[in-house]
Every structure is written in C-alpha cells, then in structure tokens.
Amino acid sequence: MSGEQRTRREFLVGLGAAGALLASPWPGAAMRGQEGIPTREIPGTGERLPVVGLGSSKPVLEIPEAGTEPLRAVIDVLLRHGGRVVDTSPRSAEIDRQFGQVLQAPELRDRLFVAAKINTEGAESGVAQMRHSQRLFGRPVLDLVQVESLRDVDAHWPNLREWKDRGEARYIGVTVSNVSAHDRMEAFMRAERPDFAHVNYSVVETESEERLLPLAADMGMAVLINRPFMNGTYFSAVRGRALPAWAAEFDCETWAQFSLKYVLAHPAVTCVLTETTSTEHMDENVRAAYGRLPDQATKRRMRAELAG
Ligand SMILES: NC(=O)c1ccc[n+]([C@@H]2O[C@H](COP(=O)([O-])OP(=O)(O)OC[C@H]3O[C@@H](n4cnc5c(N)ncnc54)[C@H](OP(=O)(O)O)[C@@H]3O)[C@@H](O)[C@H]2O)c1
Numbered sequence: 001m002s003g004e005q006r007t008r009r010e011f012l013v014g015l016g017a018a019g020a021l022l023a024s025p026w027p028g029a030a031m032r033g034q035e036g037i038p039t040r041e042i043p044g045t046g047e048r049l050p051v052v053g054l055g056s057s058k059p060v061l062e063i064p065e066a067g068t069e070p071l072r073a074v075i076d077v078l079l080r081h082g083g084r085v086v087d088t089s090p091r092s093a094e095i096d097r098q099f100g101q102v103l104q105a106p107e108l109r110d111r112l113f114v115a116a117k118i119n120t121e122g123a124e125s126g127v128a129q130m131r132h133s134q135r136l137f138g139r140p141v142l143d144l145v146q147v148e149s150l151r152d153v154d155a156h157w158p159n160l161r162e163w164k165d166r167g168e169a170r171y172i173g174v175t176v177s178n179v180s181a182h183d184r185m186e187a188f189m190r191a192e193r194p195d196f197a198h199v200n201y202s203v204v205e206t207e208s209e210e211r212l213l214p215l216a217a218d219m220g221m222a223v224l225i226n227r228p229f230m231n232g233t234y235f236s237a238v239r240g241r242a243l244p245a246w247a248a249e250f251d252c253e254t255w256a257q258f259s260l261k262y263v264l265a266h267p268a269v270t271c272v273l274t275e276t277t278s279t280e281h282m283d284e285n286v287r288a289a290y291g292r293l294p295d296q297a298t299k300r301r302m303r304a305e306l307a308g
Pocket residue numbers: 054055056057058087088148149175176177198225226227228229230231232235256273274275276277278280281282284285
C-alpha cells in the first residue's frame with residue numbers, strides 16, 4: 001500500500017468480502033479521492049495501518065451471552081471501510097476459542113492485524129498466555145504482542161524480544177491506560193525502545209500529548225490509542241449538549257467523532273482503537289477517519305469546549 005489511501009482494487013476486494021453494509025463509506029470520500037480510511041506508516045518499516053481499529057474487549061466478553069455474531073458484525077464494518085487492526089487481551093479458553101474462530105474465518109484471517117497481550121505476573125505464565133493466544137487465534141505469528149499496563153514487564157520483556165527474533169511476534173510493545181502510569185511508560189520507552197507504545201488519549205484525557213506522543217515520534221515508535229471515549233464515560237459528559245456548529249469545519253458530525261478526530265489530528269498516532277458492540281457505533285467511529293482533521297487552534301477550542 002502506498003500513500004495515505006488504499007488502492008481501488010484493494011478497496012473493492014474489501015467491499016466484496018465484507019458485504020456491502022453501507023451504500024457509500026463517506027459521502028465526501030469520492031470527492032476527496034478517499035476509497036477507504038487513511039493509513040499511517042509503522043515508523044521505519046514501510047508497513048501501513050488503517051487509522052481506526054477495534055478494541056475487542058466488550059464484544060469478546062459478551063460472547064457467552066450474545067455469541068460471536070455481534071463481534072463478527074463490528075469487524076465486518078471495520079473491514080468494509082478498509083480497517084484491519086483488532087486489539088485483544090487474553091480471556092478464558094472457551095471465550096478465546098470462539099473469538100479465534102472468528103479471527104480464523106477464511107475471509108478474515110489474512111486481512112486482520114491482530115494485537116495480543118500478556119497481562120499476568122511471572123515469565124512462565126506470560127509464556128503460557130502467548131501460547132494460548134497463538135493456539136486459540138490460530139496464528140503461530142502474532143502481528144503485535146504487548147505487555148498490558150506494564151504488568152511485570154521486566155519479567156516478560158526478554159521473552160517478547162525472543163519471540164520477535166524468532167518471528168513469532170512481528171512487533172512488540174507495551175500499554176498503559178492511566179496517566180498515573182505515564183512516568184513508568186516514558187522510562188520504559190526510553191530504555192527499551194518498543195516497536196509500539198499503546199497509550200490512553202482523548203479530547204478530555206489529553207496528558208499523552210505532553211511527553212509520550214512526542215517521545216514516540218522522536219524515537220520512531222508506532223502508537224496505538226485506547227480510551228478515546230474513556231470507556232464510555234465521555235458520552236455521559238456530552239449527553240444533552242449540542243455539537244458545536246464549527247465541528248462541521250473538520251467534517252465532524254457527532255460527539256464520538258469529535259474525540260476521535262482530536263486523537264487522529266496528532267501526527268504521532270498510528271491507530272486509535274474504539275471498543276464497541278454496535279455496528280452503528282463502529283460505522284460512526286470509523287467515519288471519523290474520513291475528511292478533514294482539526295488544526296492546533298481548533299484542538300485548543302475543542303479542549304475548551306469540554307472544559308467549560
Ligand atoms: N491497558 C490497556 O492495554 C488497555 C486499557 C483499556 C483499553 N484498552 C484497549 O482499548 C480498547 C478501547 O477500550 P476503552 O476502554 O478505551 O473504550 P472506549 O473505546 O473509550 O469506549 C468504549 C465504550 O464506548 C461506547 N461507544 C463506542 N462507540 C460509541 C459511539 N459511537 N456512541 C456511543 N457510545 C459508543 C461503547 O459502548 P457500545 O458497545 O454501546 O458501543 C463502550 O461502552 C479496549 O478494547 C482495549 O483494546 C487497552
């Protein structure tokens with residue numbers, strides 16, 4: 001893939017396989033020459049990732065009650081727009097077996113970029129989680145393996161390095177989702193130079209832009225974003241409030257897109273993960289990637305809008 005856009009052929013292949021859930025990805029897309037959401041480079045590799053992905057926790061945890069259909073449906077919407085990134089975290093063997101069946105569906109398996117995590121104490125148990133994900137997701141090679149919330153990272157990191165050297169993990173990284181962990185994250189990034197830094201960032205939780213995002217850019221790391229909606233509490237804060245008319249100046253139609261476009265306007269961000277069980281929400285969220293993004297002055301205005 002070259003440039004910000006996918007080729008027309010790749011996009012049409014995506015349309016055929018995912019099913020035409022929507023008549024057009026975004027009304028302004030054709031006008032702007034966009035045929036799928038933009039992609040950004042994983043620094044220094046030439047590989048590009050679409051800028052919106054799925055944080056799968058909620059639909060995966062609902063598998064026991066809801067089955068895999070809602071999860072499959074949100075992934076189909078993501079693919080429909082040219083998205084690829086699915087972030088995961090180890091769950092029970094039964095849940096991950098069913099999740100793995102979705103990830104291994106012939107029409108999906110080679111189109112997804114699957115990010116896995118280690119979130120346990122002790123090196124041995126971290127290795128067991130890696131084997132669990134490889135086996136149940138049917139992927140001897142995981143696209144990205146991350147140590148979640150830096151938990152026991154000193155024990156796990158040498159193994160992640162080894163998996164990368166052996167080709168079992170294409171990329172390795174670490175995550176945080178709370179500002180209280182940003183100092184540790186910064187120190188880890190400086191010392192170990194992970195391929196991916198995965199951090200919390202939104203129009204309300206803006207702290208990552210102070211040090212972590214500039215550092216990732218300086219050091220040439222890819223960046224995944226979690227909590228663009230603060231796990232849903234963002235929507236309580238904006239409930240009942242009218243979206244400012246000036247949001248139309250950067251092609252923003254909803255409050256969800258307001259936070260996502262704020263995040264995507266940061267040049268260090270590679271891909272923002274949004275977690276949802278709803279195809280409508282997935283569609284709304286991924287559409288944030290089309291069209292214009294706010295500039296610095298507008299970002300200040302956006303922060304002020306929600307601070308007031
Ligand atoms: N330490 C870590 O590594 C870490 C920590 C947290 C998160 N994460 C990653 O980040 C992902 C995102 O999780 P998050 O906590 O950051 O969640 P989030 O995306 O900030 O918020 C998810 C919540 O927002 C709702 N939502 C999504 N789109 C919406 C829309 N357009 N309109 C209204 N409601 C909407 C969802 O409910 P509906 O189902 O109703 O849409 C869900 O309750 C996780 O799945 C995980 O992959 C990683």
